[in-house]
Amino acid sequence: MDYQTAQIAERLKKARHEKGLSQRALSERVGIPQSQISKIENGAVDMRLSTLVELARTLELELILVPRKTLPAVQSVVRSSAPRRVSVDPSVVKELKRVRENANRFAAQFAKLNEFARLQNELRDIERMRAQILDSAPLRELNQSLKKLKAFQENDEAMKALRKTAEQAAAFRNQLAHSAAAFENVLPKSAYSLEEGDDG
């Protein structure tokens, strides 16, 4: 496997992580066996173009051919529209990542519920303000609540749990917003998936 194809595989893997998807979750969405995704990410196979395009599509990536000489400019553009990187306490980073994963995981399940959309907004704000987070404990509690959502279908109990989680998130968010210079200067992202802080 050459550098070029390894790059592609790396990019797919990273994009999957940023969306908080496991290989199995992605597998179901894209209709490719988990075993195959594993092989692809490890460069064990020379996948077909259609496979790559399918994966890219569900990961909100676009596969394009650009003139080699424009590559630096292109990369610059891509980088500049990526979220800012901030150094944050590792345990906070870890919990934030789980929050993101959990939220994404239930996004399909509760897609129609306004309550869930509101919750996502709160979480987005919290992630933007990550630099203000000094203690990971509130995030852990938030994750606890998020996990509980999994068990529910769309019934009264789910709504109750959802509302409680949203309130919890809002409270934490407000607390963070109190500190000055709270919001990072981040371009809005359509999906709830901000950059990880563990590779910079």
Add this chain to the structure above:
Amino acid sequence: MDYQTAQIAERLKKARHEKGLSQRALSERVGIPQSQISKIENGAVDMRLSTLVELARTLELELILVPRKTLPAVQSVVRSSAPRRVSVDPSVVKELKRVRENANRFAAQFAKLNEFARLQNELRDIERMRAQILDSAPLRELNQSLKKLKAFQENDEAMKALRKTAEQAAAFRNQLAHSAAAFENVLPKSAYSLEEGDDG
């Protein structure tokens, strides 16, 4: 075949033309049968990633995955660093294309010769000044001379023919340069391959 993969195939085909390569010529460079290249360009096969990367490499293209949301900005950058488009007489366009193809075809054969590099510079200038070209006849003559180069190896005869062609090109170039606003505002390209004018 979906739009995405069709796009890729289109891009490959266009890049090949811009380099003045036939399917067979490309086939030899990249080590893939001509029949396969034909199928690929027509979307008759779902090629493997390694195949795509190989083709892209020899066509001086880069295959990359970019976040969907950055696509407009990326495309803008790629477009802005592309050569300007000018409407030119069709017969002139046709001959210019042949000049480009011929020059590229012999580039490898005479790579070491300074005379050939000089000739390429002349041709580059001529192509930049295409808007000034009113008659395709001089280009046809130029193509005649270029064709003759094919028969030669690196011997005295080749040198003579080469020098004659270069002089011919220089004469035409100087004639064009006489007219005002001669040079188009085109970014320099590393290889001798300017944009075609027949698809805008």
Add this chain to the structure above:
DNA sequence: AAAATAGATATATTTTTGTGTATCAATGAT
């Protein structure tokens, strides 16, 4: 008109992806 070139297509064979299913080790959650 004849010869050369370009691109599309055909066939038989080999190589490899992709699928389906299952297992396994490592890590994480209860």
Add this chain to the structure above:
DNA sequence: ATCATTGATACACAAAAATATATCTATTTT
């Protein structure tokens, strides 16, 4: 401590790409 999840790997089978070769038609060149 136990259970669940994640990612890596195995194996048989089906499907498709890739190869090597050849032919065919339409242009272009001589």
